[in-house]
Amino acid sequence: MTDHAEKYVAAIDQGTTSSRCIIFNQDGAIVAVDQREHRQIFPKPGWVEHDATEIWSKVQAVVAGAIAKAGLRADQLSALGITNQRETTVLWDRATGKPVHNAIVWQDTRTSALCNELGGSDGQDRFREQTGLPLASYFSGPKAAWLLDNVPGLRARAERGEIAFGTIDSWLIWNLTGGTDGGQHVTDVTNAGRTMLMNLETLQWDPSILSAMNVPEAVLPEIRSSSEVYGTAVGQLSGVPVASALGDQQAAVFGQACYDVGTAKNTYGTGSFLLLNTGNRPVPSKSGLLTTMGYKIGTEAPVYCLEGSIAITGALVQWFRDQLGIIRSADEIETLAASVEDNGGAYIVPAFSGLFAPYWRSDARGVVTGLTRYVTKGHLARAVLEATSWQTREVVDAMYQDSGVQITTLKVDGGMTKNNLLMQHQADVLGVPVIRPKVSETTCLGAAYAAGLATGVWNDLDELKSHWQKDVEWTPTMEASVRDREYHSWRKAVEKSFGWHEDDVS
Numbered sequence: 001m002t003d004h005a006e007k008y009v010a011a012i013d014q015g016t017t018s019s020r021c022i023i024f025n026q027d028g029a030i031v032a033v034d035q036r037e038h039r040q041i042f043p044k045p046g047w048v049e050h051d052a053t054e055i056w057s058k059v060q061a062v063v064a065g066a067i068a069k070a071g072l073r074a075d076q077l078s079a080l081g082i083t084n085q086r087e088t089t090v091l092w093d094r095a096t097g098k099p100v101h102n103a104i105v106w107q108d109t110r111t112s113a114l115c116n117e118l119g120g121s122d123g124q125d126r127f128r129e130q131t132g133l134p135l136a137s138y139f140s141g142p143k144a145a146w147l148l149d150n151v152p153g154l155r156a157r158a159e160r161g162e163i164a165f166g167t168i169d170s171w172l173i174w175n176l177t178g179g180t181d182g183g184q185h186v187t188d189v190t191n192a193g194r195t196m197l198m199n200l201e202t203l204q205w206d207p208s209i210l211s212a213m214n215v216p217e218a219v220l221p222e223i224r225s226s227s228e229v230y231g232t233a234v235g236q237l238s239g240v241p242v243a244s245a246l247g248d249q250q251a252a253v254f255g256q257a258c259y260d261v262g263t264a265k266n267t268y269g270t271g272s273f274l275l276l277n278t279g280n281r282p283v284p285s286k287s288g289l290l291t292t293m294g295y296k297i298g299t300e301a302p303v304y305c306l307e308g309s310i311a312i313t314g315a316l317v318q319w320f321r322d323q324l325g326i327i328r329s330a331d332e333i334e335t336l337a338a339s340v341e342d343n344g345g346a347y348i349v350p351a352f353s354g355l356f357a358p359y360w361r362s363d364a365r366g367v368v369t370g371l372t373r374y375v376t377k378g379h380l381a382r383a384v385l386e387a388t389s390w391q392t393r394e395v396v397d398a399m400y401q402d403s404g405v406q407i408t409t410l411k412v413d414g415g416m417t418k419n420n421l422l423m424q425h426q427a428d429v430l431g432v433p434v435i436r437p438k439v440s441e442t443t444c445l446g447a448a449y450a451a452g453l454a455t456g457v458w459n460d461l462d463e464l465k466s467h468w469q470k471d472v473e474w475t476p477t478m479e480a481s482v483r484d485r486e487y488h489s490w491r492k493a494v495e496k497s498f499g500w501h502e503d504d505v506s
């Protein structure tokens with residue numbers, strides 16, 4: 001029986017492939033989980049869309065599912081937190097509540113040419129000082145500009161104030177708090193910071209960038225902190241305060257209790273995202289990382305991070321399974337990889353839509369290199385997994401160059417961390433221990449923590465930190481000479497991926 005005297009917090013994690021709702025108790029332990037996938041829409045090569053209406057109905061379904069599994073009523077929830085896939089862009093009609101087009105997903109590359117044009121003689125660095133980001137198709141601002149220019153009549157309607165822009169957090173909060181009937185049009189600093197339209201110092205929309213990208217201010221939500229009550233839910237969650245919003249990678253920072261400067265986490269999902277807490281000042285990157293928001297609790301000073309975003313890690317395992325059919329389930333890759341001693345000399349660079357950090361090369365495409373007749377599917381399985389750990393090593397090196405912080409342990413989470421062979425290889429190539437916590441659903445946990453802090457379920461960060469418990473630790477065993485030799489080979493493989501997609505060579 002559930003103890004109904006306890007306080008509960010629900011979190012919605014609206015991710016790239018699925019939405020889930022998790023209910024946590026006051027110890028930060030999971031009480032119930034529900035999850036549903038949504039359609040991936042690929043209208044053209046390089047284009048990726050989601051139906052925002054479908055996402056909203058899947059979110060409502062998982063909320064209902066989690067409440068039912070927990071055996072709770074909505075009025076027993078102290079707060080609701082939101083975390084979400086970042087950068088994915090929705091524009092909707094304020095009067096009807098309907099999206100004007102499918103959402104353009106973060107992985108979508110349709111704005112590459114627009115980004116090249118916007119960069120002009122400054123190239124990728126044009127808005128880096130204000131936003132911490134290189135000009136790349138990854139971010140929301142150019143996606144919004146593309147929609148305003150390509151959906152007939154939309155720009156005029158947007159200028160008249162009839163259209164709302166949002167990342168997925170805004171779309172969900174607006175719907176949760178009433179939609180056309182008084183829904184709150186807000187976002188938080190971590191999500192706003194991924195639009196390329198927010199100034200990292202002022203935490204407000206930057207007028208010079210809005211004008212350069214031709215995005216009217218009338219479409220934009222209000223930027224708020226990551227932990228405060230934005231409004232009260234209506235419908236099935238009637239009366240529950242909607243009290244946090246964080247991009248999913250920042251939520252994982254929060255859920256992993258990376259509250260001290262110099263602490264870092266890496267989340268291994270479709271892609272991987274390594275964030276290092278750099279404290280209350282943004283640290284500029286010269287090594288291909290993003291300077292990004294970590295979190296902002298109410299009126300407290302904001303916390304910034306350096307981020308290494310890797311577009312394809314778990315998605316390479318999916319490709320190996322679905323496109324090549326070499327394995328039937330993601331779990332099988334570990335058995336296959338363990339059937340051989342090493343990669344047999346093979347390396348796979350999964351530059352399927354160019355390479356993100358630390359290269360930001362939209363002209364790169366995937367390569368398999370080092371092939372000889374000796375190479376078997378077991379070696380390729382190893383190469384698939386090693387692509388994740390080597391890409392992470394490159395990001396960790398860039399972190400050191402930019403911040404001087406040498407990571408001494410890496411906290412990890414996400415779907416790929418159940419793969420022991422991969423996590424051991426990760427510890428080996430970094431030369432530091434890799435640690436997974438007992439609650440590995442750190443994304444939802446972070447959103448729940450931020451919502452619970454805003455509503456008095458938890459008092460402070462020290463209390464949250466005390467919940468964190470180690471589950472597994474992998475310690476490095478690889479000899480340094482082997483590591484250095486293999487890293488050299490990996491970097492040669494990466495160079496071979498450059499310059500393939502000639503339209504994108506700027």
Ligand SMILES: Nc1ncnc2c1ncn2[C@@H]1O[C@H](COP(=O)(O)OP(=O)(O)O)[C@@H](O)[C@H]1O
Binds near residue numbers: 414
């Ligand atoms: N045992 C495994 N070994 C390696 N990769 C795995 C394994 N199980 C799942 N994955 C990968 O993890 C990813 C799913 O992780 P998840 O954290 O749910 O991702 P997301 O939140 O991005 O959808 C998939 O890309 C899948 O290929």
Ligand SMILES: O=P(O)(O)OC[C@H](O)CO
Binds near residue numbers: 015087248249
């Ligand atoms: O939904 P995920 O876990 O694939 O995360 C996507 C990232 O937020 C993209 O920036």
